[in-house]
Amino acid sequence: MGCRDMEKCEEAAKDIRGTTLNPHVYACHLDLASLKSVRQFAERMKREQQRVDVLINNAGVMRCPAGRTEDGFDMQLGVNHLGHFLLTNLLLDQLKESAPSRVINLTSLAHVVGKMDFVDLNWEKRKFDTKQAYCQSKLANVLFTRELAKRLGGESAGGRGVGVCGREYGLGARW
Template identity: 50%
Template sequence: MKKVTWTPEDMPALDDKIVVITGANSGLGLESARLMAARGAQIIMACRSQEKASAAKQDILDQVPDAKLDIMALDLASQKSIQLFAARFKQSYPRLDILMNNAGLMAPPLSHTEDGFEMQFGTNHLGHFALTGLLLDHLEKADAPRIITVSSVAHNVGNIYFDNLNAEKRYSRWFFYGQSKLANLVFARDLHRRLKAAGSKIQSFAVHPGYSDTNLQSTSGVNIFNRFFAQPQHMGCYPSLYAATSDEVRSGEYYGPNGHFELGGYPAKARVRKRAQKARLSQKLWKVSEEMTGVAYLSGL
C-alpha cells in the first residue's frame, strides 16, 4: 500500500550533503537541523546570536552525539554580515547542497535594519534574497542543489507596498509581515523560473509550516493561542524537510501542511494566492530587491 503521509523517517541518508540553515538556533530551524544531522548531513547553523546557537548545538549533540555541526555568524538584518558569511562559507566548504532560508521575524514593533530597511521585509525577504544570490555559484557546484524558502499562510493577506517598503508613510506590523511572506513566496517561484530558463540544475521551492508552536510568535503576541490551535513544533518543519530531501517534489512548487486551512498536517502542495502568480509583480520585486541589496544575480537570471 502506498504511504499517504510523509515524515522525516522517509528522509534518505544525507551523509554527503552540506546544508546551510538560517535561524538554526531555535524553532523550525533547530528542528530541521536536528533531524537532518541525524541523517548524517553537515549542518551550518547560520545564526545571529552565537550564544543561542552554541546552546542549540549542544542540545542537538545531546540527542545526536555524532552530529556534524558548524556555527557561523549571520545577521540577515545586515548586508555586511551577509557578505561576510558568504565569503567565509565559500572559504570553508567546497560546495553547498541545500540552502534553507528559514529565519524570520513575525510582527514586531516598527524598527529598521542596519541598512535602513523595514525590519521584516529587510530580514525575511531582502536578507535571504542577498544570501541566496551570493551563494548561488557554490550551489551550482553541487550535484543536485536545492533552495528552500520559508513563506507563510500570511502571504494571503500580504501586498508589496512598493511606495512604502521601508514604512516611511505608515506601518502595520501584521500587513508588513504578510508583505515579507508574500515576497518570500514570489521570490522562490520566480527564482525557479529564472534558474530553469538559464539551464541551471538548482531547484527552488517555497514552503510554509502552517500554524506551529514555536517561539516566533513571541514578538507578535499570538503565542497565547498556540496551546489550543497550533500543531507541534516538530511537524512545522516537515514541509521544509520534504522539499529539501524528497524525490516527490517539483521545483517551483509550494508545499505546506495538508490539514484544514493548511494549518497543520503532513506535507503536500499548498495553495498559491493569485497575486503571487503575477509576472509583473515578480519582475518588479526582483528588480527592487537587486537595487536595495546591491546583489546582482548571475548573468542570465
C-alpha cells in the same frame, strides 16, 4: 548554521550533531538585519565549505514594532526577505557547483493577504501596520521563490541543478 545568537546556535548545532551523528554541523554568526553580516557569512561559506548542498532560509521576525535594519530597511522586510534574498544570490554559484542542490524558503500563510507596495516598501509614506508589514515580507518570500525556481529550471530541476521550493509554517503546504 547561521544564527544571530551564537550561544543558542552552538547549543542547536551540538544537539543536531548528537542526534544525527554528523560532525559537520557548524555554527556561524549571521545577522539578517545587516547586509554586511550576510556578505561576511557568504564569504566565510565560500572560503570554508567546498559544497553547499542545501540552503534553508528559515529565520525571521514577526509583527515587530516599526524599526529599521542596519541598512535602513523596514525590519520585517529586511530580516524576513532581503537578508535571505542576498544570501541566496551570494551562494548561488556555489549551489550550482554543488548540484544537485536545493534552496528551501520557509514562509507562512500570511503571504495570502500580503500586498507589495513597491512605491513604499519601507513604510515611509504610510502609517506603519505591523501585520501588513509582516504579510508583505512573506509575500516577497513567495514571489522570490517562484521566480528563482523559474530561472533555475523548476522545483526539482530534474536532478541537474538547483531545485527551489517553498514551505509554509505549520501547514506543510508546498508552492
